[in-house]
Amino acid sequence: MNAEIIAIGSELLTPHRMDTNSLFLTAKLNELGVEVSFKTVVGDRRADLVSTARIALARADVVIFMGGLGPTEDDLTRECVAETLGRKLQRHARIVEDLRARFASRGWKMSENNERQADVITGADVLENKRGSAPGQFIHINDENGNAIIILLPGPPHELKAMFEEQCLPRLQTLLPRQSIAARELKVAMIGESMADKRAAPIYKAHPLVETTILAGSPGEVQFHLRARAESLEEAQKRVDTLATALEDEFDDAVFASNGESMEQIVGYYLGMRSATLAAAESCTGGMLAERITSVPGSSRYFLGGAVVYDNSLKSELAGVPAILIAEHGAVSSQVAAALAEGIRTRCKTTFGIGITGIAGPGGGSEEKPVGLVFHALANGKNTEVVERKFPGDRDRIRQWATQQALDMVRRKLMG
Amino acid sequence: MNAEIIAIGSELLTPHRMDTNSLFLTAKLNELGVEVSFKTVVGDRRADLVSTARIALARADVVIFMGGLGPTEDDLTRECVAETLGRKLQRHARIVEDLRARFASRGWKMSENNERQADVITGADVLENKRGSAPGQFIHINDENGNAIIILLPGPPHELKAMFEEQCLPRLQTLLPRQSIAARELKVAMIGESMADKRAAPIYKAHPLVETTILAGSPGEVQFHLRARAESLEEAQKRVDTLATALEDEFDDAVFASNGESMEQIVGYYLGMRSATLAAAESCTGGMLAERITSVPGSSRYFLGGAVVYDNSLKSELAGVPAILIAEHGAVSSQVAAALAEGIRTRCKTTFGIGITGIAGPGGGSEEKPVGLVFHALANGKNTEVVERKFPGDRDRIRQWATQQALDMVRRKLMG
Numbered sequence: 001m002n003a004e005i006i007a008i009g010s011e012l013l014t015p016h017r018m019d020t021n022s023l024f025l026t027a028k029l030n031e032l033g034v035e036v037s038f039k040t041v042v043g044d045r046r047a048d049l050v051s052t053a054r055i056a057l058a059r060a061d062v063v064i065f066m067g068g069l070g071p072t073e074d075d076l077t078r079e080c081v082a083e084t085l086g087r088k089l090q091r092h093a094r095i096v097e098d099l100r101a102r103f104a105s106r107g108w109k110m111s112e113n114n115e116r117q118a119d120v121i122t123g124a125d126v127l128e129n130k131r132g133s134a135p136g137q138f139i140h141i142n143d144e145n146g147n148a149i150i151i152l153l154p155g156p157p158h159e160l161k162a163m164f165e166e167q168c169l170p171r172l173q174t175l176l177p178r179q180s181i182a183a184r185e186l187k188v189a190m191i192g193e194s195m196a197d198k199r200a201a202p203i204y205k206a207h208p209l210v211e212t213t214i215l216a217g218s219p220g221e222v223q224f225h226l227r228a229r230a231e232s233l234e235e236a237q238k239r240v241d242t243l244a245t246a247l248e249d250e251f252d253d254a255v256f257a258s259n260g261e262s263m264e265q266i267v268g269y270y271l272g273m274r275s276a277t278l279a280a281a282e283s284c285t286g287g288m289l290a291e292r293i294t295s296v297p298g299s300s301r302y303f304l305g306g307a308v309v310y311d312n313s314l315k316s317e318l319a320g321v322p323a324i325l326i327a328e329h330g331a332v333s334s335q336v337a338a339a340l341a342e343g344i345r346t347r348c349k350t351t352f353g354i355g356i357t358g359i360a361g362p363g364g365g366s367e368e369k370p371v372g373l374v375f376h377a378l379a380n381g382k383n384t385e386v387v388e389r390k391f392p393g394d395r396d397r398i399r400q401w402a403t404q405q406a407l408d409m410v411r412r413k414l415m416g
Numbered sequence: 417m418n419a420e421i422i423a424i425g426s427e428l429l430t431p432h433r434m435d436t437n438s439l440f441l442t443a444k445l446n447e448l449g450v451e452v453s454f455k456t457v458v459g460d461r462r463a464d465l466v467s468t469a470r471i472a473l474a475r476a477d478v479v480i481f482m483g484g485l486g487p488t489e490d491d492l493t494r495e496c497v498a499e500t501l502g503r504k505l506q507r508h509a510r511i512v513e514d515l516r517a518r519f520a521s522r523g524w525k526m527s528e529n530n531e532r533q534a535d536v537i538t539g540a541d542v543l544e545n546k547r548g549s550a551p552g553q554f555i556h557i558n559d560e561n562g563n564a565i566i567i568l569l570p571g572p573p574h575e576l577k578a579m580f581e582e583q584c585l586p587r588l589q590t591l592l593p594r595q596s597i598a599a600r601e602l603k604v605a606m607i608g609e610s611m612a613d614k615r616a617a618p619i620y621k622a623h624p625l626v627e628t629t630i631l632a633g634s635p636g637e638v639q640f641h642l643r644a645r646a647e648s649l650e651e652a653q654k655r656v657d658t659l660a661t662a663l664e665d666e667f668d669d670a671v672f673a674s675n676g677e678s679m680e681q682i683v684g685y686y687l688g689m690r691s692a693t694l695a696a697a698e699s700c701t702g703g704m705l706a707e708r709i710t711s712v713p714g715s716s717r718y719f720l721g722g723a724v725v726y727d728n729s730l731k732s733e734l735a736g737v738p739a740i741l742i743a744e745h746g747a748v749s750s751q752v753a754a755a756l757a758e759g760i761r762t763r764c765k766t767t768f769g770i771g772i773t774g775i776a777g778p779g780g781g782s783e784e785k786p787v788g789l790v791f792h793a794l795a796n797g798k799n800t801e802v803v804e805r806k807f808p809g810d811r812d813r814i815r816q817w818a819t820q821q822a823l824d825m826v827r828r829k830l831m832g
Binding site for chain 1: 427428429430431432433434436438439440442443446451452453454455456457458459461464467468471475629631639641695696698701702703704705706707709710711713714715716719720721722723724725726727729730733734763764765777778779811812815
């Protein structure tokens with residue numbers, strides 16, 4: 001079974017907007033055993049839309065149209081799909097009433113063009129829209145012309161996702177051959193994508209029944225997406241788990257997530273387990289590390305806070321770094337990184353203290369201390385570990401690399 | 417003139433990856449007066465690729481293929497486009513030599529499959545790839561079958577962008593009718609998208625020669641993209657500027673950028689102009705404000721640093737908030753926000769101090785202090801301004817709203 005996903009709307013053909021709904025739909029269709037063969041974006045022109053629908057119906061078993069279901073003249077999806085199928089549109093009185101009630105409940109009068117949203121293609125199931133005004137439609141064709149499933153969904157992501165999950169999935173599960181699919185996502189830290197692929201390739205090639213995709217995440221993160229199908233979920237899960245274990249053996253403690261968790265979630269999880277707390281003093285990352293850690297709900301249990309010490313005076317004032325250390329070794333040095341970690345730990349009274357100092361660029365580099373040079377320190381009161389790295393990329397990527405390195409040091413310390 | 421952009425690669429039909437090159441190409445094509453009518457994503461299957469090429473050549477004047485130019489068996493773009501056009505592929509000796517030299521310079525031996533990258537469609541210009549191995553191709557057809565431009569580009573964004581700008585743009589400028597296009601992007605702060613549209617609609621509708629697109633940026637930012645075409649660049653610019661001025665009159669000091677600048681760039685610009693400095697004490701935003709400010713290169717001139725005061729003890733320890741104030745009013749209160757701003761300003765010896773405290777959720781809300789409630793304070797040593805807001809959305813959006821509000825307070829103070 002294969003699918004085509006069609007996004008409709010001239011705004012999706014500008015430089016400012018793009019279809020992202022199709023990623024959600026692709027994940028859901030794959031889980032049902034349906035591969036996506038084509039994705040198409042088309043504007044609000046009748047002729048373009050009809051020809052797109054015609055082409056899609058000829059080459060895909062499942063065709064999903066997204067958008068163009070609203071009340072305006074530009075919303076042509078209903079009409080064009082009906083024309084392509086050679087079917088009629090009928091205005092449903094109940095939907096018109098629902099629309100009127102929806103407007104009335106907000107104290108608005110409904111303009112007549114809104115009634116177009118109640119036009120239903122002959123033979124289609126109406127998909128109720130609990131989060132917006134335009135209903136969707138579900139058409140199952142099974143006749144001498146063949147077998148096809150055609151779905152019309154509204155464009156706004158929260159309307160589309162809810163409608164698909166609540167009303168399309170159950171219908172598709174009934175209509176499509178039953179398959180069981182298991183998936184897992186492993187992540188490794190601080191290894192390059194090509195090196196990760198080189199080491200992983202002999203392993204995943206020995207497991208041809210598992211589909212493996214290797215992707216570079218944010219700097220310092222490589223993802224292994226594993227997916228297997230089988231008659232039973234148990235068998236599919238076993239295939240995925242066997243490969244996952246083999247990859248974990250190869251990458252050992254570089255594997256930080258075995259089910260798609262983020263680095264900051266994992267670090268939070270370990271800190272919580274150990275009832276440990278953390279504080280950070282950041283120079284070149286300028287708050288990015290704290291921002292990542294506090295993006296996790298509940299992080300206040302283990303992250304007390306810290307300082308952004310961009311200016312050298314603040315390295316002393318907020319993190320207690322002796323000014324003489326900065327004068328002697330420079331702000332970007334292993335000595336200052338260690339003093340930041342130790343100072344912020346003492347000041348914040350935490351189990352661990354992190355210090356980061358480096359040169360994010362584009363300016364400020366020298367031959368001795370080039371752009372990309374970063375010192376990361378982790379202090380626990382007994383000893384202080386410092387890692388020096390030279391990261392590639394632009395300002396943003398260097399800062400992301402540095403936060404990942406620092407988080408990975410905390411993770412390794414807590415695991416060890 | 418219209419275009420179709422085709423992205424090739426089975427990985428672009430998974431839930432994990434999407435084509436983003438087409439946004440860049442759309443912007444460039446629009447500047448040349450070419451509208452994009454269709455975008456298609458197709459996998460690495462020969463039959464699918466040939467049918468996609470056939471359909472595109474029938475409906476578009478300019479067809480751009482991206483990806484599938486590498487050395488592997490899966491890289492079929494050259495062959496399939498040649499087949500569709502009824503032309504031959506010829507292996508170019510000079511390109512083979514260039515490829516060999518490229519490998520040799522890295523001390524590698526080139527495997528034979530790499531030679532496939534030297535296969536050129538009859539009549540095509542070779543587009544040299546300075547950043548990768550696969551060259552592109554540019555074909556201009558002007559015969560009894562009509563007029564068409566066909567471009568083959570490599571998939572990696574940095575290779576594609578450089579090749580298009582350096583080698584395709586000059587060719588297209590020669591082949592396409594000359595047009596002048598002017599564009600501007602205004603941004604307004606802390607106004608909702610629908611309200612912004614309501615106020616702007618009567619104005620931009622009175623300027624039908626300027627194409628206007630309204631987009632919601634990150635929380636607290638709405639963008640007006642203006643674009644006009646005319647015989648002369650002067651005339652196009654005048655049309656855009658006239659509408660921009662009318663919108664600036666309507667939105668007054670809510671307009672923070674008149675040429676697409678980010679809020680953090682604008683705040684940095686104003687601080688630099690006034691030789692003023694800034695420090696921040698953040699609770700619920702957890703470093704996000706500092707991260708935004710320091711994402712701007714050169715921000716060390718005006719941003720000295722600050723504190724992330726997640727834990728209440730740190731609000732006192734790092735930002736000098738009296739513990740009694742927290743006990744009396746709660747950590748999320750206008751009093752504590754003001755004390756954070758004043759305390760961090762004193763501690764960091766800056767012109768301005770910002771304090772942010774609120775409830776980002778999902779937990780921690782109450783009837784009196786719900787999730788989304790945030791207090792923002794700005795202190796300058798003479799007086800302290802506090803703004804209380806209740807933001808919608810999830811944890812991430814609430815934090816983004818709060819940083820935007822705080823930056824906007826600094827901007828308004830510096831303008832006033």
